[in-house]
Amino acid sequence: GIQVEQSPPDLILQEGANSTLRCNFSDSVNNLQWFHQNPWGQLINLFYIPSGTKQNGRLSATTVATERYSLLYISSSQTTDSGVYFCAVVQGNKLVFGAGTILRVKS
Amino acid sequence: KAGVTQTPRYLIKTRGQQVTLSCSPISGHRSVSWYQQTPGQGLQFLFEYFSETQRNKGNFPGRFSGRQFSNSRSEMNVSTLELGDSALYLCASSLNRGVTEAFFGQGTRLTVV
Numbered sequence: 001g002i003q004v005e006q007s008p009p010d011l012i013l014q015e016g017a018n019s020t021l022r023c024n025f026s027d028s029v030n031n032l033q034w035f036h037q038n039p040w041g042q043l044i045n046l047f048y049i050p051s052g053t054k055q056n057g058r059l060s061a062t063t064v065a066t067e068r069y070s071l072l073y074i075s076s077s078q079t080t081d082s083g084v085y086f087c088a089v090v091q092g093n094k095l096v097f098g099a100g101t102i103l104r105v106k107s
Numbered sequence: 108k109a110g111v112t113q114t115p116r117y118l119i120k121t122r123g124q125q126v127t128l129s130c131s132p133i134s135g136h137r138s139v140s141w142y143q144q145t146p147g148q149g150l151q152f153l154f155e156y157f158s159e160t161q162r163n164k165g166n167f168p169g170r171f172s173g174r175q176f177s178n179s180r181s182e183m184n185v186s187t188l189e190l191g192d193s194a195l196y197l198c199a200s201s202l203n204r205g206v207t208e209a210f211f212g213q214g215t216r217l218t219v220v
């Protein structure tokens with residue numbers, strides 16, 4: 001099956017810093033999503049981005065489907081950005097998740 | 108528009124018991140999928156339901172089962188609970204199967220003692 005790898009596994013930032021999270025996948029995909037898991041466990045939708053670039057406030061994402069990777073950019077990080085970030089791709093009508101990036105933003 | 112609703116939020120059960128978790132998808136969404144999240148295995152696919160039929164199942168034992176009702180609400184059941192079943196169970200709702208955006212509920216945190 002498809003492999004999804006996320007890097008880095010852990011990231012510690014000072015408030016106000018920028019960061020880039022990466023998601024590599026081993027096969028072509030028609031659907032890629034980025035999620036933020038809050039401290040209570042809920043997966044919050046950030047982007048649905050099978051290809052191209054999207055922006056939402058301080059967050060933006062780029063997926064280069066032909067090269068099998070996606071990037072999530074967080075600018076001017078805030079403590080509320082802390083949590084786990086997952087990317088997930090669709091294979092056979094199911095989502096396959098990466099292991100996640102744990103982000104800690106310090107004030 | 109209401110989001111995906113999972114009940115209960117927290118549950119403590121004893122080994123050998125069974126448990127039923129519920130998921131109400133976003134209104135109009137017809138596909139419901141279930142995922143298990145544990146520290147060791149991450150997020151793993153359990154099963155997918157569409158039009159009241161299980162369409163896809165992950166690599167889990169037969170103790171894990173589910174169903175979907177005509178209003179798209181879904182339940183999953185775990186029988187003969189084991190300690191290793193302790194996990195966060197997440198339900199995802201999609202408009203249709205496959206290449207459509209999935210939205211998740213808040214999850215049910217199951218602890219087996």
